[in-house]
Amino acid sequence: MRPAYQDIVDTITRRIASGVYRPGSRLPSEAQFCAEFRVSPMTLRRALNILLDQGLILAEKGRGTFVRPLGLTDCVFRLEDLEGGWVDESTSVRLLAASTTKASDRVAEKLALEPGSRVVYLRRLVLKGERPAMYHVEYVIFDPRRPLVESQLQITPLAGLLSGDRGNTFPRGTVTLRALSLSAEAARVLEEPVGAPALCLEHVFEDNERRPVSWGWFLLRADLFQLTARLGPEWQASQEVDRG
Amino acid sequence: MRPAYQDIVDTITRRIASGVYRPGSRLPSEAQFCAEFRVSPMTLRRALNILLDQGLILAEKGRGTFVRPLGLTDCVFRLEDLEGGWVDESTSVRLLAASTTKASDRVAEKLALEPGSRVVYLRRLVLKGERPAMYHVEYVIFDPRRPLVESQLQITPLAGLLSGDRGNTFPRGTVTLRALSLSAEAARVLEEPVGAPALCLEHVFEDNERRPVSWGWFLLRADLFQLTARLGPEWQASQEVDRG
DNA sequence: CAGTGGTCTAGACCACATG
DNA sequence: ATGTGGTCTAGACCACTGC
Known part of the structure; x- marks a missing residue:
């Protein structure tokens, strides 16, 4: 079985990649996401945390979560x-x-x-x-x-x-x-x-x-x-x- | 206030860096860690997840968590x-x-x-x-x-x-x-x-x-x-x- | 079988930003 | 005051490993 948080990560990632959520724009609030995906806050938060340290989104306390604009400099070479x-x-x-x-x-x-x-x-x-x-x-x-x-x-x-x-x-x-x-x-x-x-x-x-x-x-x-x-x-x- | 999971991450990191936990060796189980740090399983798990995708540890279902040996190839250039x-x-x-x-x-x-x-x-x-x-x-x-x-x-x-x-x-x-x-x-x-x-x-x-x-x-x-x-x-x- | 990692819930509380 | 992100609990259930 695929973890719920992973599905959420993929779904949001796909929406960002396809332009449903545009760079710089605000994402739905955590409460809204919880309702949409039918998961508890902790599970949703975990998904957001993953996107966060993948650098795909940007969270600001009290304001909201945003799609982080990417640039060439975000490249990482392993x-x-x-x-x-x-x-x-x-x-x-x-x-x-x-x-x-x-x-x-x-x-x-x-x-x-x-x-x-x-x-x-x-x-x-x-x-x-x-x-x-x-x-x-x-x-x-x-x-x-x-x-x-x-x-x-x-x-x-x-x-x-x-x-x-x-x-x-x-x-x-x-x-x-x-x-x-x-x-x-x-x-x-x-x-x-x-x-x-x-x-x-x-x-x-x-x-x-x-x-x-x-x-x-x-x-x-x-x-x-x-x-x-x-x-x-x-x-x-x-x-x-x-x-x- | 500093998050509890962050303190846990740092503590374990310090133990790995200083040789208390040696490369390849098994870490204490999650239950043991929960007892030591006085936190709930979720909080402890969160700390381990961070270490996990920092590549510092390695988790095997049913077996345990281990210190991941690092090498030159683990370098990441940003x-x-x-x-x-x-x-x-x-x-x-x-x-x-x-x-x-x-x-x-x-x-x-x-x-x-x-x-x-x-x-x-x-x-x-x-x-x-x-x-x-x-x-x-x-x-x-x-x-x-x-x-x-x-x-x-x-x-x-x-x-x-x-x-x-x-x-x-x-x-x-x-x-x-x-x-x-x-x-x-x-x-x-x-x-x-x-x-x-x-x-x-x-x-x-x-x-x-x-x-x-x-x-x-x-x-x-x-x-x-x-x-x-x-x-x-x-x-x-x-x-x-x-x-x- | 017991021990271990992995996921998830349904709330609670806090800090911060905005109007 | 309201809405937002951020942290945390105290359990539950599952899958896997190894004895």
Whole structure:
């Protein structure tokens, strides 16, 4: 059985999408909706809450509920549906280099360390089949007391890094996405011409106390990876199925 | 007064973030939570629902609720908090060209038209102060019966396009983000060297019947624009304020 | 079978906006 | 004062899992 609140969400969504309720206009009051859909206030409220944090409507206490005008900027891109497919059977990871070095000023700053502190320097190449797809460079704080480093040094952890568990620590941090041109070194590794465009996914991971633990970036070949989002209201068909 | 469900959300979030509840482990049952927080099942459920669609927990009917392990791929980028700022006082739009032409094969395909149909061809430059920041190219279906075109031809509508109302139609469509190198023409317009990196934001807008209405793309100078996201649990401090 | 998540009711009370 | 959104209760019933 399909939940009542879900039907309500879909119905209102459909009305917004088809222009029955126009952008900026006021929706019927909760009491009216309760009467129309024959549900209790709580159930109706739940439906509205869903629409609310989908960003489709806008509620103002004491005034009413309104259809929220949408714009391009309401787009959200999810890294999980990055085209090209992050991880499948044909994906493999090659560890190009792993060593400890002294942190440069830049690295020290990013990791909130004293310049010259020892850090682990990692370079990995992710391949789709035989084809280089991403290049990953990472600096990890070297601290024997923190067990994070061990899992970082494994060759396989990238799959785990991308989707789920990094040791047992809850992943935290900031991720930044930008465009850039490949440096000579990156171009060689990725088998692309120097200056070819790429997406750069820079990350700073933190521990539970929000102290930086690692800094690094993925370079994604622009011809293999892109992010897609849909804009505007969507709903699932109610698909009632008869079971004689 | 702060809602009870919000306090519950924050408390559980804090426990997850600090490692009291570890990734993958089972949370206390709803009945136990109800007892601990002294609330009715509905209120507790509401808190769990919020955590659920924040992606922080995972519920399995009949089995229990679990802490969801997160990974890099759980990142979500919102176009609205693109660094560089889309639209503020210093933003202006310059219409470089507006004309009607016959649709090329490529344009016709994107807009689901017969090749050779008439389309409106627009080129706009968005400046931050005196500095070129984005270059926008767009092809719009030319159909006198659809009033969309008029608002498209205005010089100002870009602000409206980015955040809210496009005529009165609800915005729908698909948006794709990728990296590329500037063509000679784009480089000239953006006052950048040829081949400089840029973010490309391609869009297809649709009408209420989901037929394509316009196709185009924004080129964003890579040195001015980037997207940032935070990964992991966040919560707002409960900040009770005395008003003696 | 008991335990767990999931939905729903029929009210109550509050805070806020408007006339 | 009225209407609006927002929160909350104290139960009930169902579906699913696992012993």
